[in-house]
Amino acid sequence: MLKEQSRYSRLAELTKIINTKLELHEVLKHVTVAISEEIVQCDSVGIYLPDEDGHFRAVAGKPDFINGHAISSQEINIETDRFAKDILNTKQTIYIPDTSRDRRPDPSAVAAFNIHSLLGLPIIYEEHLFGLVFLFDCGKPMDITELQIQSVEAYVNMAAVAIQNANNLKQKEHLLAEKQLLLDANRELSMCSTIQETLDTCFYYLGKTVDCTNVAAFLSNPKKENVLSFKGMSKESEWTEDEWKNALKDIQANQCTENIIHEVMVNRTVKFIPSEERCRLLLIPLISKGEVFGFIAIACLMETLQSDEKSQVHLAHSIVDATALSYSNLTYMDQLELRVKRRTNELATANDKVTSVIESITDGFFALNKNWEFIYINQHQYLPKGKASENVLGQSIWEVYSDTLNPVLHDELYRAMSERIPVHFEVSSAEGCCFEVVAYPFDDGICCLCKNTTEKKNYENELKRLSNLELIGQMAAGISHEIRNPMTTVRGFLQLLTNDQGLKKYINYFELMIDELDRANSIISEFLSMGNTRSSELKMQDLNAIIHDIAPLLEIDTFNQNKIIEFETQEIPEMFLNRDEIRQLLINLCRNGLEAMQPGKMLSIRTYTEEKDTVVLEIRDQGAGMDKEVLKKIGTPFYTTKDNGTGLGLGVSYAIAARHHAKINVQSNEEGTVFFVKFCYPGC
Known part of the structure; x- marks a missing residue:
């Protein structure tokens, strides 16, 4: 009675563990522990699940090591292990009390683990076989009773439920991932602004869907009926553009595949084109609003992708449909833009002519409305540092020139605006530039023409300075000899007087007069130097x-x-x-x-x-x-x-x-x- 209660407690605990959605490997570990506690005389419990190669590999067991062999390293090959093959074929529990009398178990495993008795059970849920469970001893027979086998089967059924739950959860996660992928594809396609961007987005999500990078688009030529042309391929495509084009030519040249293309374009169905050389081609029509624009071709290497009933194909088809809608909208928008562009060309041409006339003026030109806001300004108009002509449109002139506002500019422009008369004046900027401004009224605003006269002013100042130098040169040339001759005479007599012993008390005066004469002579030399217009000897x-x-x-x-x-x-x-x-x-x-x-x-x-x-x-x-x-x-x-x-x-x-x-x-x-x-x- 106590043993029955213990069994029920373990079953209840396993049920609780399964319902808490623990990781599958963790649940299977609990199952192996429960079985080992139920069958205390067994030396090892192992749960084996199928791998990609069709073999069964241990995923959980107790103990972890037996005779130096890790339980996780064990693998069952159905082709060589008749005992496991019989369990799979019959889907029934098989108990071998004495392996020496039954040759079905793998002899190498029997010898390696010294197995005397062996219990094998299939993990089945609703006729679906998920794996195998093995119990065996090491040297001492287990002597399992029928009641114990039934208890073990109950635990194995719990493992089957856990595996089924894990598969269901994996399937749900897969469906959610597919839906999320489709939502992401639709969102990105809706944000595409060009046809090439739309195709690139389609290629990217198709690659994630069918796990294949060889994707290309073949679209109809609107000018030529029944003519398909290559329009792009995925960036990661292993095929080159020429290889894709040659593939299309081969398809169109082959009578069998030509009918398939006809079905894709006319009957609007997804089709496979088999190929013995490289791989199969999956063709998905690009349809939107009842119009077929072409098809998307996927060079698929997946062996399991054989019909359009596969979920990957359905998802790929949905992505192509979303692409077709985006392609259709962009094509329609391109047509509208082309019409608008054609209708506005004449206005744009006329406007360009007017603008080119104004822009050809090398002086600054701008126009203001009645609110003193710039409504036009050409590229030659002077602006304070940090401001550009394209950025001041709509701004007030008093804001643009707030730091460099000249009172004359303010008063004269106000006079032109209020009195509606032309004005002509000169102003200078904070940077020292000079401008000649003509302002005249138009409509309810004013236009201004600003001519930069800085270079002209500098040229005038330079001419003035050179005129002064020329005048000095003429003065120096005219009076230098006339002044220097008497000065030389005076200086000579003063030097003689300094040698007169009777005039020694005046020697300081004589030296002062000589110094002043030398200073006057120096000034004359400077005059001559400034007035020297001949080229220096360089x-x-x-x-x-x-x-x-x-x-x-x-x-x-x-x-x-x-x-x-x-x-x-x-x-x-x-x-x-x-x-x-x-x-x-x-x-x-x-x-x-x-x-x-x-x-x-x-x-x-x-x-x-x-x-x-x-x-x-x-x-x-x-x-x-x-x-x-x-x-x-x-x-x-x-x-x-x-x-x-x-x-x-x-x-x-x-x-x-x-x-x-x-x-x-x-x-x-x-x-x-x-x-x-x-x-x-x-x-x-």
Whole structure:
């Protein structure tokens, strides 16, 4: 009675374990434990399930090792094991009390495990055989009773239920996976915007469905009836485009397969084309809204895929149907777009002509509505940094030019808008660009034409400066000899008077007068230098060498003023230079920098190359800098900020730079001033 209760408890426990949906292997382990507890005299229990090769392999057992052999390594070959074959054929439990009298068990297994008695049971559920269960001893017969066999059969039936549940769960999961795959395919196909993208998506999901990468599309030619053409293949296809095209030609040339294509295209059915050489072709028609667009071909290697009743084929067919709908919609949209495009070509052409006329204007042009919003702006219109013409349409002009708004621009545009009259004015930007603006009314807004006159202004200023230099040159040439002759005479007599012993008390006055005469002579020399319009005698020289030659003089000058000088010269090419004039330019710029600095500050002189054909001489000081008004007048003759200056030093420097085909740029702020002398080598 106690034993019966224990059996029922184990059966109830197994039922509970099966219902909790544990992993199958775990359930089968519990079954083997229950059987071993029921038949205590057996030495081993093993559950064997079929594998891909048709053999039965152990998946659960007790104990794990017998005579050094792992239970999981055991395999039953039905062709050589007559005992297992009889169980499979009869689907009945077979008990061999004495293996020495029954030769059906595998002799090698009997000898390896010293088996004396053997019990074999089929795992059956509703006539479906799922596997085998074996019980055996090792040296001592089990002597199993009929009641014990029935108990074991009850546990095996529990294993059959567990396997059936696992199969059902696997089938449900497979169906869910198929439905999810179809949902994913439909979602991605609905988001495709091109026919090629639609076909690629179809190829991808068909590959996942039939586990095959050889997929291609053959579509009808709308201009030629009954003509199919290759339209694409999966990216992972093992066949090339030529191989797919040749396959289509072979199909169309074969009388048997030609009828199959006719059935696919006309009867709209899924068909297989057998092939002895490579593999079978599965053809699925591409149908949408009653129209056949072609078919999808799958080169399938699956031996089990033999008819259109297989679930893989049904799923593949569903994916192709979804593809056909997406293809149809895109084709229809392409046709609509083509019609719209054709009908709008004339308007677009007319608009392009108008736009090309306006865009051909090399000056800036824009139009504003009554709300001061840009309704048109061409590519040549000046805009603040960070803004582009295509991004300001619809924006207010006062927002676009908020940081650089000029009061003149504001007042004149308001006058043109409110009084509806044309206006003509000049403005300048924060970057220093100058513009000539003409604004005139149209409809309820205004149009503006902006001409950049920055280069023109710079040219006018340069002409003005050159005119001053020419005037100075003419003055210097006219008066130099007339002034120098009497000055030389006076200086000579003053030197004689300094040697007169009776006038020694006036010697300081004489020396002062001589110094002033020398200073006047120096000013005249500077006049002559600025007015020198002839070409300098230039020859190939190293700018770095000239700097190093004059460096001791500049260092002494710097040291006497308790300041610092630094030289940094990089490798630069030789250029056509006038040695004396470059020395004068260096001295002028360096002394200006030294005079602008306080004691302890540093003056740096650098040379380097810029871009691909420019050598730069950079002179940087740490002075207080210059304001914008001073920068505008730099290089103007007679303009100076020094108490004792003549205003000719920078003028001379600019003249020297011009004779060397060089340009002088200046940057200045509160941290100091930098002069950039840019030579274009080879400087000829």
